[in-house]
Amino acid sequence: MENEIVMSPLQIDFENEKLRIVVLGTGALGINLLRGIIERPELAQIVGFLPVSKIPRHFSLEEHPVQQKLLQYARSQGVHILDCPGVNSIGFRQELDSLRPHIVLVGGWPEILKASVLNSEGTVFVNCHGSKLPKYRGAFPHIASIFYGDCQTAITFHLIDAGIDTGDILFQKDVPIEEEETALALSARMAELFGESIGTLLSTIISGRTIPRKQFGEASYIPTANPWWGWIQWHSSPESIDQRMRALDGYLPMFTSLNGMVIGFEKGRVVPAQDGPRDWTIKQSTGDRCRMTPGTVISSDLDKLTIATRDPDFLVELNKPVIYPSTKGSEVYQDIVPGHQLISRKCGSILRGPSDIAEVLRHETES
Incomplete structure (x- = not known):
């Protein structure tokens, strides 16, 4: 032929x-x-x-x-x-x-x-x-x-x-x-x-x-892994946040910031709202499903933070920070309280082009 x-x-x-x-x-x-x-x-x-x-x-x-x-x-x-x-x-x-x-x-x-x-x-x-x-x-x-x-x-x-x-x-x-x-x-x-x-x-x-x-x-x-991959995109879907966390678990910390201070977490996960803190779970069970701004701190326990996503059915849990601003040290964790707004830099695709x-x-x- x-x-x-x-x-x-x-x-x-x-x-x-x-x-x-x-x-x-x-x-x-x-x-x-x-x-x-x-x-x-x-x-x-x-x-x-x-x-x-x-x-x-x-x-x-x-x-x-x-x-x-x-x-x-x-x-x-x-x-x-x-x-x-x-x-x-x-x-x-x-x-x-x-x-x-x-x-x-x-x-x-x-x-x-x-x-x-x-x-x-x-x-x-x-x-x-x-x-x-x-x-x-x-x-x-x-x-x-x-x-x-x-x-x-x-x-x-x-x-x-x-x-x-x-x-x-x-x-x-x-x-x-x-x-x-x-x-x-x-x-x-x-x-x-x-x-x-x-x-x-x-x-x-x-x-x-x-x-x-x-x-x-x-x-x-x-390309080779870059720390900026780890910035949590609070306005993304819970599925997208979960994918990022599972992808980088064990490779890179997860990053966010509070009042201009960058904070890194070794691990994070997305959980159903019913598995969240007790007071939040009670709100869900009573039908109080008010939406909170993504990235809002819901609770701050001794070993983890619980954060709102754009979907009231899902929350983000972050363990105790492992990276702190050099001027604050570990005290920054104690300064994070419910109602605080966490902010992250924009980070989309990790793909590169032909050039x-x-x-x-x-x-x-x-x-």
Whole structure:
């Protein structure tokens, strides 16, 4: 048929030997990728592992409990741990020349791979990305999925090219998002799914049935997390506030202000009005459903604040502040009383446009 696009299987020259794989990873995703390959010894062998804690600016991660668990697991399985200061270092390129991996598998890696690495002869570079690409390219796709109230996301294995998460897709599987799930919980669940799915991907590669396909659909890009994401939008719907809180739980504090003083809270949640403070619940039960200005403090207990939303059926609960104005210290919490009006700066979309992507790529590849 004229102008028909012919899709070719992924070509890897491994003849009759096992696939040799180098893994770049961190945290729970790194553990699950290692385990997923190690448990399928008939398919592949891990010839090297580079943990993110080898990058100079991430040295401190080696003390993190999850990273320690990852390194302990790798050593217990006899995995060769590479000692290179990052994926774009001369040392890493020398390791590639020595190990001759068929695949470099990347999971949760903070560096953009430069052309000098990607052009390594005989090696295919594959990334694990936690969204249904091309939706939510870039950092923290699982945060974006919760932030925007998506009902489902996906795990994606894709080829790495010169762009940011723009390479051809090798494997993609839909993942439903559970009700009230936080981004942290979703990330942990997706890490397990990546580990469970790597065997399937390797099997199809070996059999010659993996056909890379171009990404299609509307693309969006999520930059590195910024503190301003955490400003509570009091005039938004309770659903939108809840999504923001679940998305950032464990990543960023929730921010608001009182009389020009910025206050940060470690956690927050949206609750039905009947689960609110006793006097407010009595008002609801007696039919007194007067609307209050969103952001109005309803009660101030020892361990939490209760705040009005634009919907009288829902309230926001914020735990004791963890960030205070430097001039006030912890006394600011005692100064918050019912009737006070909390105000937040405007914060809408966390998506970036194509020009921002180009700027990030230029900066990362030149640094």
